[in-house]
Amino acid sequence: EPEVTQTPSHQVTQMGQEVILRCVPISNHLYFYWYRQILGQKVEFLVSFYNNEISEKSEIFDDQFSVERPDGSNFTLKIRSTKLEDSAMYFCATSERDEQFFGPGTRLTVL
Amino acid sequence: AQSVAQPEDQVNVAEGNPLTVKCTYSVSGNPYLFWYVQYPNRGLQFLLKYITGDNLVKGSYGFEAEFNKSQTSFHLKKPSALVSDSALYFCAVRDIYTGTASKLTFGTGTRLQVTL
Numbered sequence: 537e538p539e540v541t542q543t544p545s546h547q548v549t550q551m552g553q554e555v556i557l558r559c560v561p562i563s564n565h566l567y568f569y570w571y572r573q574i575l576g577q578k579v580e581f582l583v584s585f586y587n588n589e590i591s592e593k594s595e596i597f598d599d600q601f602s603v604e605r606p607d608g609s610n611f612t613l614k615i616r617s618t619k620l621e622d623s624a625m626y627f628c629a630t631s632e633r634d635e636q637f638f639g640p641g642t643r644l645t646v647l
Numbered sequence: 648a649q650s651v652a653q654p655e656d657q658v659n660v661a662e663g664n665p666l667t668v669k670c671t672y673s674v675s676g677n678p679y680l681f682w683y684v685q686y687p688n689r690g691l692q693f694l695l696k697y698i699t700g701d702n703l704v705k706g707s708y709g710f711e712a713e714f715n716k717s718q719t720s721f722h723l724k725k726p727s728a729l730v731s732d733s734a735l736y737f738c739a740v741r742d743i744y745t746g747t748a749s750k751l752t753f754g755t756g757t758r759l760q761v762t763l
Binding site for chain 2: 569571578580581584592627634636637638639640
């Protein structure tokens with residue numbers, strides 16, 4: 537069964553550094569999403585992406601965040617200057633129609 | 648704005664007994680409703696969805712959910728719980744009028760603990 541994959545599984549970075557989180561969507565899916573889950577809290581929407589542009593973004597998704605599909609397969613989330621409060625599990629999700637399928641997540645730790 | 652409430656932080660049930668995990672929602676229009684399960688250190692796995700039609704929907708691993716429009720609820724159920732069902736369960740909603748690429752809004756999650 538096709539799966540969403542994410543790399544790395546765990547990223548440790550220093551505050552102020554840039555990180556790029558990568559996702560490989562299921563091949564025939566056209567809609568892409570990033571969510572995050574701070575430890576012990578609920579899953580929060582960050583951004584959705586369709587047809588090479590952002591469809592919707594949350595208040596969390598400020599100017600330090602960006603998304604792109606650099607090579608038509610990978611879907612990336614870049615955090616330009618990480619903050620301590622960016623420490624969370626970041627999930628990529630993709631969909632063809634209604635249900636979204638989630639990757640295993642990248643645990644980002646900002647020190 | 649759409650929202651989801653899962654009133655129970657934890658549900659405890661003995662193996663073999665029926666289980667219910669509660670969810671209520673709020674959307675401006677008609678809802679698309681989903682249940683996901685999260686095992687430790689794993690992503691969210693899709694269990695089932697309600698889009699339209701029969702109010703009782705069946706999903707993976709013997710789970711089902713009942714959509715009740717008047718009570719704005721979408722409770723997850725299983726007739727006979729297994730120890731392996733122990734996990735974190737999330738209810739989620741999407742407003743059907745905001746397009747296919749629109750976000751899911753999740754509840755806070757309910758931890759299901761099934762004991763022998």
